Amino acid sequence: MYDVVVIGAGVIGTAVARELMKFDIKVMVLERENDVACGTTKANSAIVHAGYDAPYGTLKGKFNAWGNRIFGEVCETLNVPFKRIGSLVCAFSEEDLATLEALKHNGELLGISNLEIVDQLSLRAMEPNVSDDAVAALYAPTAGITEPWELAIAYMENAMDNGAELKLNFEVKTIEKKCDHYIISDGNTLVEAKYVVNAAGVYADQIYHMVCDVPEFTITPRRGQYFLLDKSAKDHVRRIIFPCPSNKGKGTLVLPTVNGNILIGPDSEDLEISQKEATETTLERLNLVKQLANHLIKDIPFSENITTFSGLRAEPSTDDFIIGFSQVDGFYNIAGMKSPGLSSAPAIGIYVADEISGVLNAARRTRFEPKRSIRIQFEHLNDLQKKALIERNPAYGRVICRCEMITEGEILDAIHRNCGGTTLNGIKRRVRPGAGRCQGGFCGPRVVEILARELGCAMESVCQEGQSSYILVGKTKSL
Ligand SMILES: Cc1cc2nc3c(=O)[nH]c(=O)nc-3n(C[C@H](O)[C@H](O)[C@H](O)COP(=O)(O)OP(=O)(O)OC[C@H]3O[C@@H](n4cnc5c(N)ncnc54)[C@H](O)[C@@H]3O)c2cc1C
Known part of the structure; x- marks a missing residue:
């Protein structure tokens, strides 16, 4: 049994999971896609708003201003631009x-x-x-700019480094409330938890509807x-x-x-x-x-x-963020996370973890590791550093993406970390092959080859993005 299940691995769900790991709490994140940051978190303006426009007295105003204040420190700790x-x-x-x-x-x-x-x-x-x-x-x-998907990946990686679990390809279909816990199912597997955090983005109203007959909000x-x-x-x-x-x-x-x-x-x-x-x-x-x-x-x-x-x-019918325990005991909503949701994520993570650790009466973990290990960016090294790195690990001497100067060493690192990439776009979001001018026209096939080799699967099984988005159907001339 988990203490907390977080539904949704966008920037909000992953921030909450990471902050919960500062406490002695057993956490599982459930995500219906085959990677984290595949919802709104991968497609927005990437701005950390200064916070002057959300009206004073709203949750948006409070969390944006707080989030902006701590954003730099969070990104430095988690190695996010x-x-x-x-x-x-x-x-x-x-x-x-x-x-x-x-x-x-x-x-x-x-x-x-x-x-x-x-x-x-x-x-x-x-x-x-x-x-x-x-x-x-x-x-x-x-005001600032960041890389939203990288922040979610970093939050999840750090949460996992500290013991959190992540189940991808798990679309929550039913949630059953028992007297002191929940049973969550994707139709095949059951996951049990004392508390549920609903961070399902545009689907947060549907998730809430699974436990509440008359939800107080809708998300359009x-x-x-x-x-x-x-x-x-x-x-x-x-x-x-x-x-x-x-x-x-x-x-x-x-x-x-x-x-x-x-x-x-x-x-x-x-x-x-x-x-x-x-x-x-x-x-x-x-x-x-x-x-x-x-x-x-x-x-x-x-x-x-x-x-x-x-x-x-995720436009809520209430106009403001919805953050807090719901009318259903043990069920916590973080919904209506339109802009400035990204800017607010670090503050929301801390706030929600404090609330939930409070009701669980959980102590602070003594061995929490806040830092995410450094990700080498080959292009940013000087010539001497590049030479030394290639001598240590020749994979850094093989440039895979010429537009963005991304080496095989960086791709291998992105695959083998906690919360590693398993799809073409997952690797693109982590280390940028395919993000340049040719948009993957040249490096795409080579990244597919590396993914298949490292994941021990056929190249035909590698996906572009979502489940079943296969790129290759078979070898030419084999028919
Ligand atoms: C056009 C646009 C511009 C924006 N610009 C900014 C900006 O510049 N600055 C800013 O601060 N904010 C901005 N935002 C808002 C910001 O992007 C969001 O607040 C933030 O990404 C929301 O994150 P999330 O984790 O709540 O949602 P998501 O990233 O959507 O994550 C929700 C996750 O839940 C998963 N999920 C859904 N249903 C289920 C289920 N049944 N089972 C399991 N998993 C499920 C989804 O697959 C998804 O991964 C913008 C938003 C948009 C759309």
């Missing part, structure tokens, strides 16, 4: 100027320091490609689509550039990624409650993203686009 590059919300009208003042005031109530309204001249000096029509901006130096998907530009567009903007927010969210923005690409999006499209898998991109909405971005930033080199993608926001 994070850059505090700052953000600018641009004003184009008198009405927008009033919005900037209101955002600044709200941020100050939430304790966010160093907010400043900069005039047109300063804005130009900071970001020469901002539209000539922008008249001022709210500058928030504490709200889609956002993006362009990702090649690194040749690097420095077109150096900070996160927003328009003024609306009731649909923070607007379509332009920002650098931690790897030097330029990200443009998202739009905001309400889908039906049943469309929880609708992550396709559409020409119509991408054209809208283009139009909105061109209004904000001049001369965006869209010809340098290397991919498009979309993500689904």
Whole structure:
């Protein structure tokens, strides 16, 4: 019997699992996909928001401000990229100027320091490609960018290093409440736990419905689509550039990624409650993203686009995050994790672990290892370091992805760690082969070959992403 089962291995579920491991608690994470971070966590703007816009008094406001304060330390401990590059919300009208003042005031109530309204001249000096029509901006130096999926992978890896368990390909289908525990099933296997944490993203309402006849909330998907530009567009903007927010969210923005690409999006499209898998991109909405971005930033080199993608926001009927014990004894909801869910994840992890360890009366673990072991990034080493590394381990001398300069040694490391990658995209998310200009056209087959060899399976069994997304059907000329 587990003390706690966490349903969902996105950035929220994995953060909770890792923080729970600081206590003497037996934890299992159940995830329906074949890897962690396959839901909303893999497709968002990757911003650690400064936290000035979620209204004072809301959970979003509280956890965003707290999350931003501790994000740097968490990323350093877990060896995850994070850059505090700052953000600018641009004003184009008198009405927008009033919005900037209101955002600044709200941020100050939430304790966010160093907010400043900069005039047109300063804005130009900071970001020469901002539209000539922008008249001022709210500058928030504490906003940052990260790699969301890497954070979830790191949280899960560190949780497992400290004894947590992870069951992939386990889609929770039923949850039965007994008098002092739960029985959770995927239709084949049963898992028992004293407490259940529901961190199932856009499916959190359905999971809650398994134990509660009349749930207090519903979750509707709200889609956002993006362009990702090649690194040749690097420095077109150096900070996160927003328009003024609306009731649909923070607007379509332009920002650098931690790897030097330029990200443009998202739009905001309400889908039906049943469309929880609708992550396709559409020409119509991408054209809208283009139009909105061109209004904000001049001369965006869209010809340098290397991919498009979309993500689904978990839009709650309550409008705010839903975090806490539910009306069903022992069942904890973390739902409605739309933006700023990523920014808030480190704070939510700590908060939820404190609440649950409290009711379990669990002591702090004396031998918790907070650090994740260093991941070697060959490209960032100097020539002497590279030479020494290759002598120690020749796999670092074989470059597999030429766009991103990723070696076989890095791929082997990504496969063999706790919470290691087993799919083509899982390896791409961990160490970036296939994330460059050719999008895996050259390195993809070689990564499949390495995965098959290391996992001891046929190349035909290696998947691109989800279960059954096989890439190869058999050998040519064998028919
Ligand atoms: C377009 C867009 C832009 C965003 N931009 C930002 C941003 O810049 N900054 C920010 O702070 N936030 C942002 N967010 C929000 C942020 O991405 C989310 O808050 C965060 O990723 C939510 O993580 P999660 O773990 O709750 O959900 P998910 O990552 O979706 O994880 C839920 C997991 O539960 C699993 N699951 C579901 N059902 C079951 C089941 N039956 N059994 C087992 N497992 C199940 C899923 O497979 C999934 O892996 C954005 C969101 C979107 C969509």
